[in-house]
Amino acid sequence: MKILIIEDEKSILDLIKMNLILENFEVITAENGDKGLLLFKKEYPDLVVLDLMLPDYDGFELLKQMQFTNYKIPIIILTAKNNQNDKLLGLELGADDYITKPFDSKELILRIRNILKRIKKAEIEPSGFSIGKLEIKNKSRDFYINKEKIYLTKNEFELMNLFMSNYNQVLSRDFLLERVWGYESDVDTRAVDMAIQRLRKKMGKYNKYIKSIYGVGYKLEVDDEK
Known part of the structure; x- marks a missing residue:
């Protein structure tokens, strides 16, 4: 399973990457929205972890563009914004989940696995x-x-x-x-x-x-x- 992380804070990006690799995921990373969108189109990841506050992109706009490109790839929003309206907007635009910083790496892994599990289960349904x-x-x-x-x-x-x-x-x-x-x-x-x-x-x-x-x-x- 390939995970794309779009996060501009290097310490957070490295932490997520390390934990995902330890869980046997393939990981690709981007420090800004332009690179993230390029990798999204090129690499066809199984899931995206997206920071909303990027240096070159409004996270909600990037989310919309990724949904327009391929709405079937699940996206988890990761952000310091702890506002309920932002959460609901992210979900309205098509995000699958919303995690606020600071976060527990084990929780993030669990949510990733649950989303991928639901998708896999849907594939074997009628x-x-x-x-x-x-x-x-x-x-x-x-x-x-x-x-x-x-x-x-x-x-x-x-x-x-x-x-x-x-x-x-x-x-x-x-x-x-x-x-x-x-x-x-x-x-x-x-x-x-x-x-x-x-x-x-x-x-x-x-x-x-x-x-x-x-x-x-x-x-x-x-x-x-x-």
Whole structure:
């Protein structure tokens, strides 16, 4: 597994690199956004650890560019910004997790392994689901409405996959948070609500399929499935 670290503080970069190598990961590094984006496009890493505060790039803008280039590669944000709005913005833009400095190296390794484990698990799940006008393909991680491909971030895709594989069942916010973001994530259920809002927006007139169950969570209910 190849990990790309984009971090301008050499001491932190070296610490992460050393710990990842000890865990038998292949590691490539960049000290700025330009080099990081170049390596992202060239090396096709399995996961990215991204510092938001870079000397030449706004981290959120870099995140958007990486998502545009390849939205299937998971990204963990690593930053000194301990603001909940920044966390939610990072997740909204497609990041898989958010860790604030100072951090514990073991925690970072654990979160990396959990994200990679979830992706590997998804690869061996059923090839896909079709419900009414909705279709999801696990191998290619693509989602279609009425045969039109809809771009979803990784977390949005995981949410839709859960809804379709648990069709017509009520899924609590805590369940969705655990399954998509993991036990170790320090985000709260607001991240779930925001992701659902984005998912509904992308579904257009079919957004009514995701029903809100007051005080509990959400369920997928396709009225015109036949």
